[in-house]
Amino acid sequence: MNENVLKKSHSINVKPLFYWTGGVMFTFIIALLSFQVAKFPGFQYIGPLATAIIISIFYRQIIGYPEKIKSGIIFSAKILLRLAIILYGLKLNIDIIFKQGLGLVGFAIFSIVVSIVLTLVIAKWLKADLNLSLLVGVGTGVCGAAAIAAVSPILKSREEDTAISIGIIALIGTIFSIIYVLLIPVLPLTPDQFGIWAGVSLHELANVATAAAPAGEEVLAIALLAKLGRVFLLVPLCFILIFWKKRKQSGGTEDTKIHFPWFLVGFIAMSLVGSYVIGNIIVIPNEIISNISIFTTFLLTMAMAGLGLHVNLNALRSKAMRPFIAMVITSVLLSVFTFFIV
Template sequence: MNENVLKKSVSINFKPFIYWTGGVLFTFIIALLSFQIAKVPGFNYIGPLATAIIVSIIYRQIFGYPEKIKTGAVFSAKKLLRAAIILYGLKLNIDIIFKQGLGLVGLGIISIAFSIILTLLIAKWLNADFNLSLLVGVGTGVCGAAAIAAVSPILKSKEEDTAISIGIIALVGTAFSILYALLIPVIPLAPDEFGIWAGLSLHELANVATAAAPAGEEVLAIALLAKLGRVFLLVPLCFVLIYWKKKKQTDTESETKIHFPWFLVGFIAMSIVGSYVIGNIIFIPEEMMSDVSIFTTFLLTMAMAGLGLNVNLKALRSKAMRPFIAMSITSVLLSILTLFII
């Protein structure tokens, strides 16, 4: 009798942990698979993050949501996502922005404001889903998937909406980066102007690199500097959204607390460490920093796998098309606007 009770208590205690571990491991496997698929021609343009979303969405449609291991999948989608955003701060060199890129930060403000406001206006005209449209507007204006991941907790977005918006950003951003690369020989811009144009208007850091690299290392450097100016603005944008969300709350919602996104503090701290500590106070080999960057991307990829599992394609068709159209129109007009202001 006592033995049976003991066995039962042990199984009850360990089952949740086993399922949690299974969920995290499941997203790990999808991330690992996505890194390999992303090396295949075609997929190499969209990268492992979008690939993980595609793989997990396909899994969900064929096999359904893995309910037993849900806790682990949710952990990857939420906790690992925040951890990755904190580490992502190492990619932002504040010192370079302060010394060389403050003018580009001013242009970045125009780019972000234009992207978000225009996307929401077009979305309203199309009667599109507001939250999805806001997410893709932020992704278009700032830095793609990372920006969407950062603002989603503030906006209390559904995991499905977060995954869908990141998928839209990946699709449109990839198309634009390829188009920009093809335009290098024909567009009437000086090399540095082309770099600034790419950095101010393309969605992801990877998109900027894809478009600017064929024009040479100097063009790529100025393009990434312009892009980092927009990444730098992610933090103040998050605080603006927190303020807006609080003001927007109705009386019935006023009891719902908007939790401060503490991971942004970690993001800022990592930016400071990467800018002023590493290389000045502490020396870390470039190979190790490269490994940290890959690890950060891998964590983000695991998070994307967890998010993608929440996407139900049947419910998605009518919901995503209009934000996709709104974001595509905005991307075209943003390219035209930035072309004229540089």
């Protein structure tokens, strides 16, 4: 009798951990597969993050959601996502922004305000889902997937909304970056102007690099600097959204409690470490820094796999189309506006 009780209690303790581990490993395998698939022609433009979302969505539609290992999948989609955002802070060199890029912050503010306001106005006109539209607006204005991942907890967005927003950003950003490359020979812009234009109007850091690299290293450097100005504004934007969300909810019957996004503190801390500690106080080989960057991207890819598994295409087909259209129109107008002001 006692042995049976012990066996039963042992199984109760072990099974949740087994399924949790299985869920994390499942997203790990999808991420690993995504990194390999992203090397194939066509997929190299959208990268491993969007590839992971595509694989996960197809898995969900064909095989179904793996309920037994749900706890591990949710861990990847939420906890690993926040950890990746913290490590993403190392990509933001605040010192460079203060010394060289403050003049570009005005362009960055313009880009973010135009992207969010235009997307929401067009979405309202199209009668699109406003939460989904706000996510793609933030992604368009700031830094793509990382920005969407950062604001999703503040907006209390559903996992499937977060995933589909990131998928939309990846698709449109890739198309626009290729168009920018094709336009290099025919545009009446100086190399510096093209770099600024790409940096303040394209969606992801990878999109900016794709568009600016063919124009030369100097153009790539100024384009990335302009883009970093937008990344720099991610944290103040998050606090503005917290304030807006609290004010909006305080006037209604919703739960007014919004959990402080502590991972943003980690993001700021990592930015400070990358800007003032690494290279000044502690010397870390470039190879290790590169590996940390790859590890960060891998964690984000695991998170995307977890988010993608929550997407039900049948339920989102009609819901996502109008925000998609709103974002396309916004992206075109943003490119046109910034072209004339640079």
